Amino acid sequence: MRAVSRKIVDPDRAMSLTSRANMALAHFWPMPRLDSLYWQHPWLRLNILPHI
Numbered sequence: 001m002r003a004v005s006r007k008i009v010d011p012d013r014a015m016s017l018t019s020r021a022n023m024a025l026a027h028f029w030p031m032p033r034l035d036s037l038y039w040q041h042p043w044l045r046l047n048i049l050p051h052i
Contacts, residue, residue, distance in 0.1 A: 016045040023050070
């Protein structure tokens with residue numbers, strides 16, 4: 001089961017977080033917290049995209 005589930009689920013997908021936010025929100029909320037976030041989840045890839 002474990003071998004099959006690894007083939008079905010992309011392991012890299014669970015390692016990234018994508019968020020959409022306007023510039024002010026992205027600057028004032030997540031930026032001051034990134035050190036703590038990466039300390040708790042060093043494997044995480046964070047993508048902050050502009051809100052359109």
